[in-house]
Amino acid sequence: MYGRVTGVTVLGVGGHLVTVEAFVGRGLPALTFTGLPGAAVNDARDRIRPAVENSGLEWPLRRVVVNLAPGNLRKEGAGMDLPIAVSVLGATAQVPARALTGVAFSGELSLKGELLPTPGILSVAISAARAGIGTVVVPYANAMEAAQVDGLTVVAAGTLTEVAGFLKGTWEPPPVERLRPPATPATALDLAEMRGQHQARRALEVAAAGGHNLLMVGAPGAGKTMLARRLPTILPELSRDEALEVTQIHSVAGLLRGEGLLRQRPFRAPHHSVSIAGLLGGGAAVLRPGEVSLADHGVLFLDEFNEFRRDALEGLRQPLEDGRVVLTRAVGSVEFPARFTLVAAANPCPCGYDGDTRRRCMCRPDRIQSYRAKLSGPLLDRIDLRLRIPRLTKEELLGSQPGEASAVVGARVREARERQRARLARLGVTCNAHLPGPLARREARLDALAERLLERAVESMALSGRGFDRGLKVARTVADLEGAETVSETHLAEALSYRIGFGEQEGLERAG
Amino acid sequence: MRADAERDSGSQDVAPPGYPPDFGAGERERGALLSLSTLRGITPRKLHALAWRVGSAIGCVAAIRSGSAGSPADRDRIGAVEPAAVLAQLNACGGRILGPHDPGYPSAFADLLHDPPAWLYVRGGQLPDQPDRVAVVGARRCSALGREIAHDIGRRLGGIGIHVVSGGAFGIDAAAHRGALAGGGVTIGVLGSGVDVLYPRSSADLLLQIAGRGALISEYPPGQRAEPHHFPARNRLVVALSRAVVVVEGAGRSGSRISVDHALDLGRDVFAVPGPVTSPLSETPHEIIRDGATLIRGADDLLADLGYEQARADDAVAPAGLTDTELRVWRALATTSLSDGVARAAHVAIPEAVTILISLELRGLVRGVGGRYERTFAGVSGGIEA
Numbered sequence: 001m002y003g004r005v006t007g008v009t010v011l012g013v014g015g016h017l018v019t020v021e022a023f024v025g026r027g028l029p030a031l032t033f034t035g036l037p038g039a040a041v042n043d044a045r046d047r048i049r050p051a052v053e054n055s056g057l058e059w060p061l062r063r064v065v066v067n068l069a070p071g072n073l074r075k076e077g078a079g080m081d082l083p084i085a086v087s088v089l090g091a092t093a094q095v096p097a098r099a100l101t102g103v104a105f106s107g108e109l110s111l112k113g114e115l116l117p118t119p120g121i122l123s124v125a126i127s128a129a130r131a132g133i134g135t136v137v138v139p140y141a142n143a144m145e146a147a148q149v150d151g152l153t154v155v156a157a158g159t160l161t162e163v164a165g166f167l168k169g170t171w172e173p174p175p176v177e178r179l180r181p182p183a184t185p186a187t188a189l190d191l192a193e194m195r196g197q198h199q200a201r202r203a204l205e206v207a208a209a210g211g212h213n214l215l216m217v218g219a220p221g222a223g224k225t226m227l228a229r230r231l232p233t234i235l236p237e238l239s240r241d242e243a244l245e246v247t248q249i250h251s252v253a254g255l256l257r258g259e260g261l262l263r264q265r266p267f268r269a270p271h272h273s274v275s276i277a278g279l280l281g282g283g284a285a286v287l288r289p290g291e292v293s294l295a296d297h298g299v300l301f302l303d304e305f306n307e308f309r310r311d312a313l314e315g316l317r318q319p320l321e322d323g324r325v326v327l328t329r330a331v332g333s334v335e336f337p338a339r340f341t342l343v344a345a346a347n348p349c350p351c352g353y354d355g356d357t358r359r360r361c362m363c364r365p366d367r368i369q370s371y372r373a374k375l376s377g378p379l380l381d382r383i384d385l386r387l388r389i390p391r392l393t394k395e396e397l398l399g400s401q402p403g404e405a406s407a408v409v410g411a412r413v414r415e416a417r418e419r420q421r422a423r424l425a426r427l428g429v430t431c432n433a434h435l436p437g438p439l440a441r442r443e444a445r446l447d448a449l450a451e452r453l454l455e456r457a458v459e460s461m462a463l464s465g466r467g468f469d470r471g472l473k474v475a476r477t478v479a480d481l482e483g484a485e486t487v488s489e490t491h492l493a494e495a496l497s498y499r500i501g502f503g504e505q506e507g508l509e510r511a512g
Numbered sequence: 513m514r515a516d517a518e519r520d521s522g523s524q525d526v527a528p529p530g531y532p533p534d535f536g537a538g539e540r541e542r543g544a545l546l547s548l549s550t551l552r553g554i555t556p557r558k559l560h561a562l563a564w565r566v567g568s569a570i571g572c573v574a575a576i577r578s579g580s581a582g583s584p585a586d587r588d589r590i591g592a593v594e595p596a597a598v599l600a601q602l603n604a605c606g607g608r609i610l611g612p613h614d615p616g617y618p619s620a621f622a623d624l625l626h627d628p629p630a631w632l633y634v635r636g637g638q639l640p641d642q643p644d645r646v647a648v649v650g651a652r653r654c655s656a657l658g659r660e661i662a663h664d665i666g667r668r669l670g671g672i673g674i675h676v677v678s679g680g681a682f683g684i685d686a687a688a689h690r691g692a693l694a695g696g697g698v699t700i701g702v703l704g705s706g707v708d709v710l711y712p713r714s715s716a717d718l719l720l721q722i723a724g725r726g727a728l729i730s731e732y733p734p735g736q737r738a739e740p741h742h743f744p745a746r747n748r749l750v751v752a753l754s755r756a757v758v759v760v761e762g763a764g765r766s767g768s769r770i771s772v773d774h775a776l777d778l779g780r781d782v783f784a785v786p787g788p789v790t791s792p793l794s795e796t797p798h799e800i801i802r803d804g805a806t807l808i809r810g811a812d813d814l815l816a817d818l819g820y821e822q823a824r825a826d827d828a829v830a831p832a833g834l835t836d837t838e839l840r841v842w843r844a845l846a847t848t849s850l851s852d853g854v855a856r857a858a859h860v861a862i863p864e865a866v867t868i869l870i871s872l873e874l875r876g877l878v879r880g881v882g883g884r885y886e887r888t889f890a891g892v893s894g895g896i897e898a
Contacts, residue, residue: 198852198862199883218883348882355882357849360763360792365653365682366712388883396850453871460874493867497851497880 001025001060003090003097006104007068007083008127009038009075010120012287012327012334013248015127017104018080019069022087027063035068038076040286041084047109048085055113055160060092074332076286078108079118082137085109085160086167095167103155104128105163107139113160115139119254122247125149137163144260145251147176148244191230191409196392196400200227203387203498205409208234209416210477211431213320213342213382215305217500218389219359220352224345225269227389228301231343232265233406235298236414242297245337249289249296266298268340272307279308280315281327287334292319295340305344306374313379316342320382344383346375356391384433384470386500416480432477437469444472445479449489457496471495527564529625536569536611536631543595544569545611545631546602549733550593551576553583556627556731556745563630569611601734605708607635616641623778624752629731635707636727639700645675646818647754649747649771650684650761651793656881658684658761658793660889661785661810663691665758668811670697672820675726677702677754679746679767684760686715689722698726702750704742706734747771756781756818758808762796772800783808783817810889831877831891841868842877842887849884 001024008015031045049059066084068075083105089095106124107115121142126149128136135153138146143156155173157163165171194201200216204227207214214231216224238246247262256262270279270291277283281290292300302308319325323339348354349368354361363371392400420431424443429435435443446454458468472487475495479487536545548559548569554576562572562581576582576590602609610617610632616639621628646669648662662684666676670692678685680701692699701722703709707730710716722728731749732742747767751757751774759782762768775782782805787794801807808814830842837860844857855865869885872878877891 196850198850202862357882357884358790361653363653366714369714388880390850390883392850396853400852453874456874457870460876490863490867493870494863496870497866 001062001091003087003092003100005083005087005090005100006128006133007080008104008106008124009073009080010077010123010252011074011332012336013120013123013245013252013289015120015123015125016073017127017131017133018073018075018083020080020083020087021067021069022084022091023065023067024060024062024088024091025065029061029063031064031066033066033068035071036074037068037080038074038286040078041068041075041080044078044081044084044109047111048081048088050111051081051109051113051160052085052088054111055164057089057094057160057164058092060088064088064091077118077120078116079106079120079124081109082107082115082160082163086137086163089164089167095164099167099169102133103135103137104133105137107137107142107157109160115141115157115159115163117141117254117258120248120252121145122148122244122251125152125154126244126248128152137166141258142251142256143176144258145247145256148247148261189230189233190406191234192403192405194223194226194230194403196397197223197227197389198400198403199497200387200389201403201409202494203385204231205234205413205481206474206477206494206498207231207341207343207385208409208413209481210384210420210473211341211433212384212474212477213344213433215344215346215380215383215386215500216389217346217348217386219356219391220347222389222391224389225301225303228269228299228303228343228345229267230406231299231341232267234410234413235265235341236410236417238263238265238297246297249293249336253289253294255294266295266340267301268295268298269301269303272302272304274308274312276309276312276315279312280319280325281336282329287327287329289336290325290338292316292325292338292340293336296337298340299343300340301343301345303345305346306371310374316379317382320379342383348388355388358391358393381466384474385498387498388500412481415483416477419480419483420477432473432480435473435476437466440469440472440476444476445486446472446475446492447486447488450475450487450492453489453492453496457492467499471499474498527561527626530622530628531560531563531612531630532567533613534568535563535613537613541569542609542611543599544573545609546595546598546733547573547590547593548576549609549631549633549731550598551582551586551589553586554581556629558582559630560627569630598733601708602633605635605734607633607707607734609633618753620645620754621749621752624748627748628752629749631731633707633730633732633734634727635729636723637698637725639727639729643675643698644673644818645677645700645754646814647677647750647757647771648684648688648760649678649750649757649768650759651763651766651768651796652681652683652685653763654683654687654761655787655791655793656879657886657889658785658787659687662687662760663694664889665760665811665814666691666693666697666699667695668815670695670699672815673697674820675700677750679704679743679750680715680719680722680728682712682715686718688760689718693721693725700726700753701728702746702753703728703730703738704732704746705738706730706732706736708734709737711738743767744770748774751775751780752778754780756783756814758783758785758814759797759800759805760785761787761793763792764795764799766796768796769799772796772805781818782806783814785810837864838868838872841865842872842891845878845885845887849886851885854885 003022007018007020052059108118121138122145125146129149129152137155140156140158146154154176243261268291279291319338325338326335349363353359475487475492478491666688676692676699678688689699707728710719757775759768784797784801784805840858844854855862879888
């Protein structure tokens with residue numbers, strides 16, 4: 001009385017194949033797990049028997065031992081419910097044993113035997129395909145995810161009865177091509193809706209083109225959030241690999257709503273009260289991806305930047321540097337991708353109106369100083385573009401030229417990215433923002449006039465070493481947007497205009 | 513030490529100006545002054561009246577100890593205070609105390625008829641008597657433009673040997689002090705705290721420089737922290753020390769307004785630098801200009817009005833040495849402040865406008881503030897300094 005099926009456990013975003021063996025032997029009726037079951041798997045102990053019995057199938061009134069191999073890997077996730085149940089069905093010959101080879105199962109069961117939407121199905125499908133398994137049986141709700149993987153037959157089942165029927169050859173799964181993903185509302189956002197704010201719109205374009213992180217400082221209502229939300233609309237479309245990675249992370253986090261492949265770049269805007277685990281990933285039993293990973297290949301927008309907990313902001317340094325987060329817990333260490341563009345926004349002072357032309361700032365100078373001190377630090381060094389967003393007057397809004405549409409700007413961004421990719425491939429980076437600082441000077445390729453401007457800027461603007469490198473990288477991106485081989489005076493001047501004269505406040509160094 | 517609170521209540525005050533002869537002179541009188549300076553309940557005005565009633569500082573101490581003057585808290589305090597300890601604390605920061613008859617006690621304080629300071633803590637150099645001194649005061653929370661103007665006025669005054677007096681605070685005060693130092697001049701900071709308390713902390717360097725090149729003075733004992741009610745009393749000393757008071761920026765009901773009231777009482781000239789009518793920081797200057805203060809456009813006007821220099825022919829509407837395009841951009845800044853607006857007004861492409869704006873900024877003629885561009889005072893006044 002022995003059955004054996006293949007399941008998949010998901011750790012981080014990676015799926016790991018698990019051989020599920022069931023043995024039904026003499027003894028008091030019981031279900032025992034061996035082979036390092038995690039909390040969620042242990043939790044399934046009392047769920048599986050009712051699910052089987054409510055599916056018109058029989059639960060053996062004998063001692064059942066289920067072993068999960070390999071034994072050194074902790075098995076996590078409710079997706080193990082289905083392979084465990086099927087292994088018992090195999091052991092009791094309720095489904096034919098030969099139907100179980102070459103198939104992987106994943107899905108959470110309800111007490112009634114329904115297959116519930118389960119996180120991480122895309123990761124299940126990817127790892128199954130990689131292991132040469134031809135068929136996956138997954139919940140109906142997650143079928144579109146699994147269908148994204150080439151060379152895999154996807155069986156989308158709604159209940160355990162259907163799964164058993166499929167294995168016996170009495171139930172035909174619906175072809176997945178016919179499964180319609182729920183219509184996702186097309187983003188209504190477009191850069192053209194932004195009135196005025198020419199400099200900020202242009203800075204978004206530069207950020208998108210060079211992969212630069214961006215800091216916006218301005219009064220409430222100046223348009224910082226509105227601008228940030230439009231950054232994804234001018235970023236190049238996700239490549240297939242990027243889209244798979246993004247979908248995988250959202251799948252693991254249980255955030256997919258039946259979509260197959262996410263095609264829009266994520267935009268994540270966690271509130272400043274977010275916990276470290278919420279921002280970077282973590283959790284007690286199961287390690288879940290944090291906001292930095294959910295923003296992978298997209299935009300992480302941190303409004304009220306200096307209200308975030310200091311340790312949470314410190315934790316952003318690793319993902320900003322490496323494009324991934326590594327979470328180490330007692331259960332082991334897990335890695336999540338986290339390559340995002342950071343857009344930070346802050347008020348210039350606690351009340352928000354410092355430097356405003358129409359409203360008076362009521363803050364005490366020392367409060368402003370300590371408020372701004374929180375903005376400094378090593379994290380700020382990783383933000384190439386910084387700008388003040390002025391609150392516009394009605395006349396300025398009405399008098400402004402209508403802005404370009406996202407599609408037009410996006411086309412320039414795409415070309416600029418291509419140029420960088422071609423030029424920087426030999427250095428192992430894809431965009432100017434990721435250029436190592438010491439190389440910025442050489443890679444920027446300044447012409448003679450630009451060199452002279454740079455010298456003058458260093459003399460008179462107290463441009464720090466890091467500020468110097470950042471300015472050059474941004475100037476390089478501006479030149480790439482224009483398709484120019486060398487950085488001209490105009491390109492460099494524009495780059496130098498993206499900085500915040502915090503020297504506006506006495507006793508404070510320029511933050512640019 | 514509330515000088516202001518009883519401005520109107522002292523009608524039966526008949527004390528003559530100044531202090532009785534021998535008040536504060538000699539070792540024991542000095543000790544009494546140190547003790548008296550630690551009291552919080554008795555105002556300069558009451559102390560002045562008491563001094564004339566009893567004739568000496570020791571007499572004042574005795575009167576307070578007996579309860580015939582001062583508050584109960586003062587009585588407890590005067591019994592507990594150790595003059596030697598106060599003196600030790602004062603010596604530790606290199607300060608000294610002056611009685612009203614000591615050399616170096618500014619004779620200008622005699623103009624404070626009813627509340628001249630009975631002692632003065634000084635940290636720094638000797639205050640030469642009868643120099644020309646001008647006070648520059650204004651908002652702590654000022655604009656970049658205000659700071660530049662105050663700095664320029666301080667620099668020009670300092671450069672021709674006029675001592676610049678101010679309150680050592682943030683903003684306009686600090687800019688005026690810095691300007692005086694930059695111009696190679698002498699500057700005096702009148703503090704609302706003890707001369708050993710460098711407040712605000714971030715201005716500690718500046719305050720030490722002031723002590724090095726001029727002096728920090730205060731009525732408050734060493735170790736005393738600045739408190740809000742000290743500032744009006746402090747302002748009366750700033751004004752009394754100076755022959756003229758210049759107000760650069762101040763919002764309604766500001767400390768500058770109090771200084772101006774003192775100046776009118778003491779017969780000092782009042783000057784004010786105007787600003788945009790829309791700016792809250794222009795409220796005080798505009799109000800006092802309407803009340804009769806002299807409008808000045810900068811250091812040139814001030815120096816001319818004070819009789820130090822001929823007024824400069826006012827022909828510099830734009831800095832010299834600009835190219836045609838630069839001049840167009842410069843002129844555009846008169847009416848607009850955003851880079852795209854400048855480009856439109858100057859009929860140049862936006863990138864070109866940005867290039868010129870940055871180039872002008874590097875030359876100190878233009879400044880980027882809050883995502884906008886504006887002309888600097890140096891640019892407008894024609895004088896460019898590092």
